[in-house]
Amino acid sequence: MNVAIAGLGAIGWAVAHAIDKGMPGITLSAVAVRDPDAAAERLRMLAHPPACVALASLADYGDVVVECAGAHVLREIADPVLESGRQLVAMSAGGFVSSPALALLWQRYRSQIHIPSGALGGLDAVAAMAEGHIDTVRLVSTKPAAALRGAPGLTQLGIDLQSLTGPTQVFGGTAAQALELFPDNLNVAAALALAGAGAHRTMVELWLDPHARTNRHEVEVQADSGRLRFSMDAMPSSNPRTSSLAAQSVLALLRRL
Ligand SMILES: NC(=O)C1=CN([C@@H]2O[C@H](COP(=O)(O)OP(=O)(O)OC[C@H]3O[C@@H](n4cnc5c(N)ncnc54)[C@H](OP(=O)(O)O)[C@@H]3O)[C@@H](O)[C@H]2O)C=CC1
Ligand SMILES: O=C([O-])CC(=O)C(=O)O
Numbered sequence: 001m002n003v004a005i006a007g008l009g010a011i012g013w014a015v016a017h018a019i020d021k022g023m024p025g026i027t028l029s030a031v032a033v034r035d036p037d038a039a040a041e042r043l044r045m046l047a048h049p050p051a052c053v054a055l056a057s058l059a060d061y062g063d064v065v066v067e068c069a070g071a072h073v074l075r076e077i078a079d080p081v082l083e084s085g086r087q088l089v090a091m092s093a094g095g096f097v098s099s100p101a102l103a104l105l106w107q108r109y110r111s112q113i114h115i116p117s118g119a120l121g122g123l124d125a126v127a128a129m130a131e132g133h134i135d136t137v138r139l140v141s142t143k144p145a146a147a148l149r150g151a152p153g154l155t156q157l158g159i160d161l162q163s164l165t166g167p168t169q170v171f172g173g174t175a176a177q178a179l180e181l182f183p184d185n186l187n188v189a190a191a192l193a194l195a196g197a198g199a200h201r202t203m204v205e206l207w208l209d210p211h212a213r214t215n216r217h218e219v220e221v222q223a224d225s226g227r228l229r230f231s232m233d234a235m236p237s238s239n240p241r242t243s244s245l246a247a248q249s250v251l252a253l254l255r256r257l
Contacts, residue, residue, distance in 0.1 A: 002029040003254060004062025006055055006077050007069025008039050010239035011091055014247035015066060019254075020046040026254055030061035032069070032077075059084050064257060066250060071095030071183055074102055082109040089114045089253060091246065093190035094179040097199040106194070115195075116253045119234045119243035120188045120217050123195040129223040134197040139175070139189050142167065142207040142216040146240040153181025159208075167209040175202040182206060185241060188217055196221060215243045 003019060005012045008031055019028040030051040033039040043049045051061060055073055058065045059080035064087040067077055071092040081088045082105060090096070093115045096106040106113060117123050126137070145161045148154060148170075154161065159170050171178060175189040176199040186204065193202040218231040234243030 001026050001254075001257065002061060002063050003027065003066060004030040004032075004050075004053075004058040004064070005066045005068060006032045006058060006073055007067070008033050008042060009068065010237040010242045011247045011250065012066070012068035013042065014237065014244070015068065015250045015254075016046065016050070018247075018251050020048055023251070023255065030058060032058055034069075056080055059086055062086065064089060064254065066254075067091055068247075068250070071098065071102075075099065075105075078102065078105055078109075078113075082112050085112070087112050087114060087257065089116060089250060091116065091118065091187065091250070092184075093118070093187045093194060094183050095190075096194060097176055097190045098179045098183065114253055114257070115191050116246070116249040118188055118191050118246045118249050119215055119232065120191060120219070121232060121245075121249075122219060122228065122230050123191060125228055126192060126196040126219075126221055129221055129225050129228065130196045133224040134201070135222045135224070136220075137192065137197045137202045137222075138205075138220045139192055139202065140205045140207065140216075140218040141186065141188065142209050142212055142218075143185070144212040144215075144236070144240065145208050145210045147215060147236070148182070148185060148208060149240075151182050151185055156181060161208070164208055164210045166211075167207050169205060169207050171204065171206040173204065175199040175204050178204040178206065192219065 074095040193199040237244040
């Protein structure tokens, strides 16, 4: 199975490195990066350096194309991948909630689009509950202040990270609203919404804790089949916004595919 990756940041590089070290039956065939000169040094560290290609060409190189570059690139990658019948693994799940064009692709090509469990997990159980009736879904995410640096929602809500002295709720609302304000921080909310009750019926609270060392995601789903509760305390990766589990969830998915 040839795998092509968009974005060589915290997740993309961890996935590329793991495939290069050896995953049975899987070859890293290509990557697309924003700055090829900056990426060249990294790629030289790999035993089997992949081709460096344009985003829109990834579909020519990968049976599976893994997006780890942000929701802003999803459309450019998704069209050629899905129209050619290949598989798309999307880390920036929020794109399928906030962009109407991507939401249509999600409906049309659902069997070819894979959203990894990311920093969360448990989505198989949520999807099973959605086969019956889900009454409520609630996600409470608590993050270290560094994880939110630069988020557009902080400016819009007038939140100053420096002034926080203890756990503080910065947002409460639907997953759809959460992704407008925090598009790079709450893909977990999108993954949960797409697996379960949708972005308008998935309620999200975002808390900042200046003393937190992990990204904590607590989920509660009430359905006619029962009640699910779980929480994940995920260690950050080289990117303080991103839990290291997110890259590992891509590797687990690739092994399954
Ligand atoms: N579903 C989930 O549970 C999770 C999802 N995510 C999401 O996954 C995505 C990747 O996360 P992460 O690896 O931590 O992010 P990083 O910021 O570490 O990496 C993103 C990479 O994408 C590159 N990039 C940006 N624009 C382009 C472009 N046009 N073409 C090619 N490459 C590009 C960036 O390059 P440069 O630095 O040069 O701009 C950077 O190397 C994010 O959208 C994040 O929100 C993250 C955690 C959990
Ligand atoms: O890694 C995390 O804990 C969650 C995250 O960034 C996201 O959902 O976008």
